[in-house]
Amino acid sequence: MTLLLEMREITKEFPGVKALDRVNLSVRKGEIHAICGENGAGKSTLMKVLSGVYPAGSYDGEIHYDGALAQFRTLRDSEDRGIVIIHQELALVPQLSIAENIFLGNERQTGGVIQWQETFRRTEELLAKVGLRDAPGTLVDSIGVGKQQLVEIAKALSKDVKLLILDEPTAALQENDSRKLLDLMLELKAQGVTCIIISHKLNEVRYVADTVTVIRDGMAVSRLDAAQGLEEDQIVRDMVGRDMSQRYPDRPRHAGETVLEVADWNVWHPEHAERQVIHDISFNVRAGEVVGIAGLMGSGRTELAMSIFGQSWGRGISGEVRLHGQPVDVSKVDRAIKSGLAYVTEDRKTLGLILDETIRFNTTLAHLDGVSARGVLNEAEETEVAERYRRALATRTPSVMQEVGNLSGGNQQKVVLAKWLFTSPEVLILDEPTRGIDVGAKYEIYSIINDLSAQGKAVVMISSEMPELLGMCDRIYVMNEGAFVGELSAAEASQERIMSLIVSE
Structure with missing residues (x-):
């Protein structure tokens, strides 16, 4: 198969840090090439070098693309050659329509006048390619994250993409949406589009990738071919530089007295007063216990957590929160904190830091x-x-x-x-605590959670990754459409049982 891209001996330094150290990467035409590595290994830096975010002259080494030496000095330079990158943080304008977002900066216009009929016609063609049925005039902030990813890919296709780079494309997606996106990548491959995917989700890498390059500490340490088999354990060893026979650290499981009780909790939407989002939820967490909440995107897990933590989401909230059997005031964030609650948000970049x-x-x-x-x-x-x-x-x-x-x-x-x-909280609510971080860092976060439970803290863990819940939790509540539809002990829980509870409702 002909090479589309060769990055030779790429070295990139920042003050006091060598981010990339003589990295070699070769990508064949028409393949899906995965790049794996821990956070900070240099994956995104390498793609910024490729796309011109870090311009030619700011790094050492050479880029050969489509048979010629390439020296991209801007993002526009690389896009003009058919290289398009979709970052983990989506670059869409929520208040604009799908059509406006797809052609933003690349408008269909004549003499400075936007041709809306042509814009909408072309948008419909692109949406059909990515399997999105929403109307071109739909506002982006009214569709979910999974659909927004598809809009980003449609935007890339509008630029006659030859090499599509996706940086953690499924980090914020549920399993069903993730599979749809991966299947779309396979369809694009069949149409001749070459893809590079950066991902921490190794099961997804194995599903789509033809080749895997592993980067560790700024160096390319291995290249694995799907034809010879892609073993997760091998990828993990190459990523972290050590054997990880266990993904989840062992923890003695002995729950103490009940610390947190939530009873008859009801929440309405903050903007649509007639829409009830949380329905009569009751649950408890004991000292030293890690309790999981499983559910699909849109099931109400985050809304539940935020409404409990200082009523920071929702309106018309009713129900009772008790700590050690005594009612506590969680009507404001500062009161929730003083009562002993803490909430680690799923969006650390916007809401956490x-x-x-x-x-x-x-x-x-x-x-x-x-x-x-x-x-x-x-x-x-x-x-x-x-x-x-x-x-x-x-x-x-x-x-x-x-x-x-x-x-x-x-x-x-x-x-x-x-x-x-x-x-000094007594209860920690952890919302997607390992989203967007690599397998080595995940293990460290899991170890911290175990240490907290060993100290007698009560931990509530919301996660979209079912293996994570199964590996970490003593009990799992299953949530669907704003209500709890089941409770499973660690011994009873499995991915199949969780999904069966969700779909049976």
Whole structure:
């Protein structure tokens, strides 16, 4: 098969850091090529070099594309050659329509006047290619994340794409939407489109990839071919540089007294007053217990968590929250925190952290009283607290004065956990605690969760990854359409039983 892309001896340095060290990557025409590696390994940096985000001259090495030396100085340069990258954070404008988003910056126009009939006709053709039936005039903020991914791919196809790069395309998707997207990649491959996929989900890599390149610490350490078989254990070993016979650390399971009880919880939509989102939910969590909440996207898991934590989502909320048998006031976020609740959001970049602030700033943000006196912040004490949690959680950073936006996803998640651990909570609600982080960092987060349960904390874990729930939880509540439809012990739970509870309702 003819090579479409060769990246030869690519080296990229930032002040004090060698992000890429003589990386070689070769991609054949018409294949799906996966790039795997831990957070911070250099995967996204390599793709930014390829796409011109880091322009020619800012790195060492050569790029040969479609038989010629390529020196891309802007993103437009690479797009003009048919290279399109779809980032993990989607680049869509929510208030614009699907058609407007697809042709934004590439408008169908004559003499400066947009030709709407042509725009909508072409949009319908592109949506048909990606299997999306929504009307071209539909606003993007009214469709789900899975459909938004398809809009991004339709946008790429509008640019006559030859090489499509997808960075963690299924990170925010449920299993059904993920499979649809992967099947679309296989269809695009059959149409002659070459794809590069960056993913931490190794089962998905094995499903679509013809070839896998593993990057570790800025170096390409292995190249694996699907024709010879892609073994997850081999990919993991190459990614982390060590054998990981267990994905989930062992934990003694002995639950204590009931810590959290939620009774008859009902929540209505904040904007559509007639729409009830949470229906009569009751559950409990005991000391030292990790309780999972499983469900498909849109089942109401995040809405439930946020409504309990200071009623930060929803309206018309009713029901009771009890800690150690006593009713507590969770009507405001500060009251929920003082009562002993903490909530680790699924969206750490937007809701969990202030990215352009330091680790120190973020670590103490939820409990400033703990590092201040009479309203005056004690910076020395704040530094000591941040440093203590940096050591305890093994956050990889040269200093707590590092901006969190410069950390890998796994280390950002540790800073979010540190922020809430500093509030000394009795109950931690973890919403997608390992979303978008690699298998090695996941293991570290799991170990932290186990340590918290060993300290007697009550942990609620929401996850879209069923193997994660099965590997970590003592009990699992199954949620569908805003209600709990079943409860399973660890011994009873399986992916099949969870799905059967969901679809039987």
